[in-house]
Amino acid sequence: MPMQSVFLQDTLKILKRAVEIGGFDEVVYDYLSRPMRVVAVSIPVKVNGSVKLFEGYRVQHNNALGPFKGGIRFHPEVTLEDDIALATLMTLKNSLAGIPYGGGKGAVRVDPKALKPSELEELSRAYVRAIYMAIGPEVDIPAPDVGTNPQIMAWMVDEYSKITGRNVPAVFTAKPIELWGNPVREYATGFGVVVMAREAWSSLFNGNLSGVRVSVHGFGNTGQWAAYWASKMGAKVVAVADTSGTVYDPNGIDVGKAMEIKNKTGKVINYPGGQRLAPDDALYVNADVLMPSAIENTIRADNVSKVKAKLIVEGANGPTTPEAEEYLTKRGVVIVPDILANAGGVIMSYLEWVENLQWMTWSEEETRSRLENILIGNFKRVLDEYGKIKREGVTMRDAAIVLAVSRVEKAMRLRGWI
Ligand code: GLU
Numbered sequence: 580m581p582m583q584s585v586f587l588q589d590t591l592k593i594l595k596r597a598v599e600i601g602g603f604d605e606v607v608y609d610y611l612s613r614p615m616r617v618v619a620v621s622i623p624v625k626v627n628g629s630v631k632l633f634e635g636y637r638v639q640h641n642n643a644l645g646p647f648k649g650g651i652r653f654h655p656e657v658t659l660e661d662d663i664a665l666a667t668l669m670t671l672k673n674s675l676a677g678i679p680y681g682g683g684k685g686a687v688r689v690d691p692k693a694l695k696p697s698e699l700e701e702l703s704r705a706y707v708r709a710i711y712m713a714i715g716p717e718v719d720i721p722a723p724d725v726g727t728n729p730q731i732m733a734w735m736v737d738e739y740s741k742i743t744g745r746n747v748p749a750v751f752t753a754k755p756i757e758l759w760g761n762p763v764r765e766y767a768t769g770f771g772v773v774v775m776a777r778e779a780w781s782s783l784f785n786g787n788l789s790g791v792r793v794s795v796h797g798f799g800n801t802g803q804w805a806a807y808w809a810s811k812m813g814a815k816v817v818a819v820a821d822t823s824g825t826v827y828d829p830n831g832i833d834v835g836k837a838m839e840i841k842n843k844t845g846k847v848i849n850y851p852g853g854q855r856l857a858p859d860d861a862l863y864v865n866a867d868v869l870m871p872s873a874i875e876n877t878i879r880a881d882n883v884s885k886v887k888a889k890l891i892v893e894g895a896n897g898p899t900t901p902e903a904e905e906y907l908t909k910r911g912v913v914i915v916p917d918i919l920a921n922a923g924g925v926i927m928s929y930l931e932w933v934e935n936l937q938w939m940t941w942s943e944e945e946t947r948s949r950l951e952n953i954l955i956g957n958f959k960r961v962l963d964e965y966g967k968i969k970r971e972g973v974t975m976r977d978a979a980i981v982l983a984v985s986r987v988e989k990a991m992r993l994r995g996w997i
Pocket residue numbers: 648649650651672720721722723724725752753896921922924925926928
């Protein structure tokens with residue numbers, strides 16, 4: 580047996596805990612603690628004139644509720660086991676959101692920043708050639724994740740369409756607007772994170788976001804748009820951070836400027852004002868709300884005591900380890916868990932897929948209001964369940980996973996799997 584990644588171990592730990600809290604049969608844990616199918620491929624790409632083989636996967640975790648659905652990650656350190664953990668979270672996220680999808684996730688072990696655009700295009704196309712027989716609009720629908728973006732989706736949907744000999748818009752989501760995408764998808768994840776922060780702040784801390792200090796750790800697609808919407812909804816964004824460092828300004832950061840600098844120079848640290856701190860300092864600054872929006876295992880046993888926020892809204896998947904969460908819960912800190920907090924992205928993907936299947940589009944306003952309604956409904960259901968379980972040490976994550984598991988469990992029972 581290979582060593583399990585910490586991320587996979589932690590994911591199984593929180594799943595097991597929720598299965599016990601919810602009183603589900605052991606067979607439900609058996610199903611959800613392993614993926615239904617794993618496609619592992621080797622992807623040849625010419626880099627600087629000579630062929631390099633990249634390791635790629637598509638993990639199809641569970642499809643009791645519908646086609647597998649989840650992003651594709653391009654990251655130099657991603658492992659198959661991390662990908663399994665991410666796919667597991669997608670099954671839970673999609674179930675919780677009430678959308679007709681199972682969970683999946685793809686990954687390629689590569690540093691996309693080290694490739695030329697033509698090499699990145701070739702890698703994206705070659706990945707699709709390697710996995711195309713396992714995906715499809717009614718089978719498995721990928722989207723972006725860390726290290727991938729709408730341009731990559733455009734290459735992928737084109738490659739898939741070429742292979743199958745017809746236009747197939749609904750096989751990938753988060754595509755560019757000109758290629759069957761929807762304008763809301765670009766900012767949907769960050770928007771959802773802030774909607775969750777707003778809902779949680781008003782129900783648990785009795786206030787609106789006006790003047791509330793927010794720190795955003797991670798400044799990719801999720802972090803940038805979370806900061807943008809936080810500031811648009813009246814909060815004061817006091818810190819933003821990427822791997823280059825943290826920009827901290829207790830008087831508030833001009834988020835539009837920070838996004839412009841990040842997209843021009845690649846580093847948020849080039850922002851002209853505020854103080855410059857170490858990358859992880861965004862986790863520890865004086866803020867009311869923290870939005871960890873980078874990757875997994877960010878808030879851990881060894882650094883959790885430095886976190887000062889009262890509310891944590893997880894933009895990333897798996898940013899808080901179970902040990903860190905236990906510590907924070909004892910301190911009265913509330914965590915809006917990833918499968919609830921960052922579901923805006925995949926819910927928007929669902930809306931795009933519905934548009935694509937019908938070859939139609941909604942306006943940006945119409946789409947955003949549909950998205951926001953689904954998000955608010957999700958939050959209310961989790962809060963309600965959280966209130967119902969209310970036992971010492973039980974978290975909002977436990978409540979969210981109990982709800983998510985119960986929907987998958989019902990579907991598996993109806994299908995006769997259990
Ligand atoms: N990668 C995103 C996530 O982790 C979105 C997936 C999707 O839109 O399918 O939820």
